[in-house]
Amino acid sequence: MAAPSIPSHVKAWVYSEYGSAVDVLKLDQNVAVPHVKEDQVLVKVVAASLNPVDSKRMRGFLKATDTPFPVRHSSHLSPVIVPGYDVAGVVVKVGSQVKNFEVGDEVYGDIIEKALDQPRQFGSLAEYTAVEEKLLALKPKNLSFVEAASLPLAIQTAYQGLEKTGFSAGKSILVLGGAGGVGTLVIQLAKHVCGASKVAATASTAKLELLKSLGADLAIDYTKENFEDLPEKFDVVYDAVGQSDRAVKAVKEGGQALKIVPETPTTPIFVLTSNGSSLEKLKPYLESGKVKPLIEPKGHFPFSKTVEAFSYLDTNRATGKVIVYPIP
Missing domain, CATH: 3.90.180.10 (Medium-chain alcohol dehydrogenases, catalytic domain)
Incomplete structure (x- = not known):
């Protein structure tokens, strides 16, 4: 050309x-x-x-x-x-x-x-x-x-974050901020790529059906429920909104919380390292429509x-x- x-x-x-x-x-x-x-x-x-x-x-x-x-x-x-x-x-x-x-x-x-x-x-x-x-x-x-x-940034943050927690088939996950740019992809990757046993996610009332359509088994209305008060705890809590003090209360013993939003300039968080190979790895799931x-x-x-x-x-x-x- x-x-x-x-x-x-x-x-x-x-x-x-x-x-x-x-x-x-x-x-x-x-x-x-x-x-x-x-x-x-x-x-x-x-x-x-x-x-x-x-x-x-x-x-x-x-x-x-x-x-x-x-x-x-x-x-x-x-x-x-x-x-x-x-x-x-x-x-x-x-x-x-x-x-x-x-x-x-x-x-x-x-x-x-x-x-x-x-x-x-x-x-x-x-x-x-x-x-x-x-x-x-x-x-x-x-x-x-x-x-x-x-x-690119959102799906790599979602995917690399899940990798960092060692998330795998049979594990459960709670996604805080399930309707956002990263959260929507964490739900899909956890459910349709990783084989999660249960995916829960938080959003406002109007967005609960969206969470279910993406693959969430449990959609939590954060305007009406405190997720940390639920009797069920999770292997991984993926915090995409910046609620780390509450997130840790929803983690099973031996599980972990991952946060991507700094609550203060010095808050330690997971930070993406961008690379094209991550996108290539995810290409089959995008082309098949498993992840949208x-x-x-x-x-x-x-x-x-x-x-x-x-x-x-x-x-x-x-x-x-x-x-x-x-x-x-």
Whole structure:
């Protein structure tokens, strides 16, 4: 395939100081396309999804370990950060050492390897972005770009978190925040991939039927019940909301609670290490439909409305993922 024409400058959402999206996030019409290193590919971004970590980073919650705002000292760096972890798009250029992808490949991934440790300056909320080959996988053919963009960070967090607890067939699990981006995938993976003996999950009243449709055996209305007061205890409690003091009370003797949401900046949590091999491992379950992406019905925002997308994300009411699409 002939290499497509690549512009030198593109549109990207940027910020140069910490704060909420409505205050600091700006659309820059003239951002230099990132330089492609030998182990990277350049991706024409088709869709991106937002994660709570995007908002936390922008607000300065990760300041202690964040990449410092760059200093303008080369043609490839500007003193701004382009946010965005999740991407789906098409490869338009490959570095000299890239072996697994070629121009024209449809790919997806979480492009920030260490979610909280010096995350990259140039993320996915741009028309083009450069990504290390090892962080990407070929998009499952049955998924749209929007569906693929909704998955990488959330499904890898769900899957690697379950792996960390040693979760396996015959064990029981309670998922706190079962209707969120990660929780919806933990339920499906635990039930349909790991072979859980029982899956329980919490959500608000209106979302209980959704939990059951995803595979939950027990849907708990957190507005009416305290899950820690239930007589039944669980091998694993997967805390996707940040209720660790309560979560440990629902764990069986010998079981464990895993938390992914810091309640304070110093709270120890499970942190994802992104890699394309995790996505490749999960590909059969996505292609067979055992595991399905879930996108918030009100969560589709065009590129020009990215600030509004962040504002919706920050309400914490999304069921599944918030998506930015189309990207010009």
